[in-house]
Amino acid sequence: xxxxxxxxxxxxxxxxxxxxxxxxxxxxxxxxxxxxxxxxxxxxxxxxxxxxxxxxxxxxxxxxxxxxxxxxxxxxxxxxxxxxxxxxxxxxxxxxxxxxxxxxxxxxxxxxxxxxxxxxxxxxxxxxxxxxxxxxxxxxxxxxx
Numbered sequence: 001x002x003x004x005x006x007x008x009x010x011x012x013x014x015x016x017x018x019x020x021x022x023x024x025x026x027x028x029x030x031x032x033x034x035x036x037x038x039x040x041x042x043x044x045x046x047x048x049x050x051x052x053x054x055x056x057x058x059x060x061x062x063x064x065x066x067x068x069x070x071x072x073x074x075x076x077x078x079x080x081x082x083x084x085x086x087x088x089x090x091x092x093x094x095x096x097x098x099x100x101x102x103x104x105x106x107x108x109x110x111x112x113x114x115x116x117x118x119x120x121x122x123x124x125x126x127x128x129x130x131x132x133x134x135x136x137x138x139x140x141x142x143x144x145x
Contacts, residue, residue: 001057001058001059001064001097001100002057002058002059003055003056003057003058003065003100003101003104004055004056004058005053005054005055005104005108006046006053006054006055006056007046007052007053007054008046008047008048008051009048010046012042012046012054017039017042017043017046018039019063020038020042020054020056020063020066020068021035021038021039021042022035023063023066023087023089024038024066024068024085024087025038027066027087027088027089027090028085028087031118031121032085032087033085038068038085041068041070041084041085042054042068044070045068045069045070045071045084050070050071050073051070051071051073052068052069052070052071052081053068053069053108053109054066054067054068054069055067055069055101055104055105055108057088057092057097057100057101062089063089064088064089064091064092064097065086065087065088065089065092065097065098065101066085066086066087066101067083067085067086067101067102067104067105068083068084068085068086069081069082069083069084069105069108069109069113070082070084071110072114075111078114079111079112079113079114080109080110080111080112080113081109081110081111081112081113081114082113082114082115083105083113083114083115086098086101086102086105086123088101098123098126099126099129099130102126102127102130103130106130113132115127115132116138
């Protein structure tokens with residue numbers, strides 16, 4: 001299994017972004033977003049004026065895992081990075097690929113990383129094993145404007 005790091009320097013095509021988004025839509029299950037929103041995230045991460053990166057695990061050319069990290073630009077008062085998406089293909093779950101992707105994401109990111117995880121998401125245990133802690137309770141207000 002090969003893990004590739006993709007940044008703005010890679011000049012990712014629209015077709016490649018679509019393939020990554022399609023993978024995430026299929027394999028994020030109940031924890032996913034719409035393809036439109038995933039593409040917004042990818043465009044942010046791969047924009048040289050914003051920043052972030054994508055990790056892709058491939059086997060025989062097929063995507064088997066993906067991570068998307070966006071840089072926040074808020075060093076010192078909010079973590080510099082937010083892990084927005086991580087997904088592993090159903091046929092690879094339970095084989096350590098998620099852990100391998102997370103370790104690579106931690107190594108690649110410059111600075112701290114924040115992530116949001118549902119309390120019942122099985123990945124929560126992995127994040128805790130890797131040293132993530134629950135420092136805050138997140139609250140959101142959906143602005144009706």
